[in-house]
Amino acid sequence: xxxxxxxxxxxxxxxxxxxxxxxxxxxxxxxxxxxxxxxxxxxxxxxxxxxxxxxxxxxxxxxxxxxxxxxxxxxxxxxxxxxxxxxxxxxxxxxxxxxxxxxxxxxxxxxxxxxxxxxxxxxxxxxxxxxxxxxxxxxxxxxxxxxxxxxxxxxxxxxxxxxxxxxxxxxxxxxxxxxxxxxxxxxxxxxxxxxxxxxxxxxxxxxxxxxxxxxxxxxxxxxxxxxxxxxxxxxxxxxxxxxxxxxxxxxxxxxxxxxxxxxxxxxxxxxxxxxxxxxxxxxxxxxxxxxxxxxxxxxxxxxxxxxxxxxxxxxxxxxxxxxxxxxxxxxxxxxxxxxxxxxxxxxxxxxxxxxxxxxxxxxxxxxxxxxxxxxxxxxxxxx
Numbered sequence: 001x002x003x004x005x006x007x008x009x010x011x012x013x014x015x016x017x018x019x020x021x022x023x024x025x026x027x028x029x030x031x032x033x034x035x036x037x038x039x040x041x042x043x044x045x046x047x048x049x050x051x052x053x054x055x056x057x058x059x060x061x062x063x064x065x066x067x068x069x070x071x072x073x074x075x076x077x078x079x080x081x082x083x084x085x086x087x088x089x090x091x092x093x094x095x096x097x098x099x100x101x102x103x104x105x106x107x108x109x110x111x112x113x114x115x116x117x118x119x120x121x122x123x124x125x126x127x128x129x130x131x132x133x134x135x136x137x138x139x140x141x142x143x144x145x146x147x148x149x150x151x152x153x154x155x156x157x158x159x160x161x162x163x164x165x166x167x168x169x170x171x172x173x174x175x176x177x178x179x180x181x182x183x184x185x186x187x188x189x190x191x192x193x194x195x196x197x198x199x200x201x202x203x204x205x206x207x208x209x210x211x212x213x214x215x216x217x218x219x220x221x222x223x224x225x226x227x228x229x230x231x232x233x234x235x236x237x238x239x240x241x242x243x244x245x246x247x248x249x250x251x252x253x254x255x256x257x258x259x260x261x262x263x264x265x266x267x268x269x270x271x272x273x274x275x276x277x278x279x280x281x282x283x284x285x286x287x288x289x290x291x292x293x294x295x296x297x298x299x300x301x302x303x304x305x306x307x308x309x310x311x312x313x314x315x316x317x318x319x320x321x322x323x324x325x326x327x328x329x330x331x332x333x334x335x336x337x338x339x340x341x342x343x344x345x346x347x348x349x350x351x352x353x354x355x356x357x358x359x360x361x362x363x364x365x366x367x368x369x370x371x372x373x374x375x376x377x378x379x380x381x382x383x
Contacts (some may be wrong), residue, residue, distance in 0.1 A: 118320030142247030
């Protein structure tokens with residue numbers, strides 16, 4: 001195999017961007033596309049000169065591809081991916097891998113059983129700032145984590161939510177800001193700070209005319225007793241993103257595009273107990289980490305890595321099973337917010353499934369929708 005033959009399922013939004021990438025990489029060949037909207041499927045097929053389908057099962061069984069990129073609405077990621085694994089194809093799924101942890105479990109199990117390559121489109125892991133932060137954490141420079149903070153502001157207009165019948169509904173999307181905008185940063189947050197053991201969250205619909213959450217605040221507790229705080233919303237237009245991890249030996253702060261590392265003179269636990277001076281403060285060294293901008297990042301890097309894992313056994317940037325962490329976090333926040341209680345991780349699968357079924361029953365069709373299937377221009381200009 002010289003190139004990986006790629007089929008893309010869901011080509012109205014991000015899937016269209018993936019078509020452009022897969023048709024130009026030296027490791028991949030775009031061979032087919034699929035969309036439930038026949039006009040969109042036909043348009044993409046003709047544009048890229050490939051066969052098009054409106055039924056994902058027909059594409060998967062067509063023999064035209066070795067692997068698929070799944071870029072459908074969230075609820076369909078497990079269904080499509082599992083069918084692909086069962087029919088011998090490799091899978092790269094858009095984020096999140098599933099709406100419910102129970103579906104994520106099934107997806108991961110199907111991948112293991114198939115022995116095919118499984119990756120997730122968490123392209124922000126390719127950014128130098130997060131690669132460097134991960135390197136610092138893995139080096140042990142922070143020591144045992146004592147506190148975490150993640151402030152993740154987004155902004156979306158009502159027009160954005162009115163651009164599709166599935167958007168911001170329980171039955172169509174399975175959540176709001178947590179399931180749509182936040183998974184990338186939740187992935188990075190849990191990659192660096194680890195997955196908390198308990199979450200107590202507040203969720204609400206504050207600004208938009210939608211049935212799902214547009215604002216979330218959560219108190220976190222980790223296995224070792226450390227505390228954390230997480231906040232996200234689509235209600236505020238001002239950033240920047242802020243991630244902070246304090247360990248006993250140092251502190252890591254990512255704010256916008258800057259990374260700063262504070263190295264303590266002594267571990268906090270040691271200094272606090274042994275210092276004889278009642279007014280002493282722990283000394284530290286501040287280092288602003290240089291971040292290279294001359295590095296390729298984004299979706300193309302993930303697709304290229306996915307293809308090279310198939311062709312040459314290259315190590316995946318994002319292993320499929322790692323997609324479970326963000327779903328655990330998201331489900332715990334939604335369950336806690338809806339039940340007004342502390343939720344432990346792993347999330348109770350049955351309890352969350354029951355909650356989702358209840359919420360889907362209350363989900364109502366949208367009255368005003370101006371359908372727009374447009375790739376985020378901030379992403380499109382990087383491709």
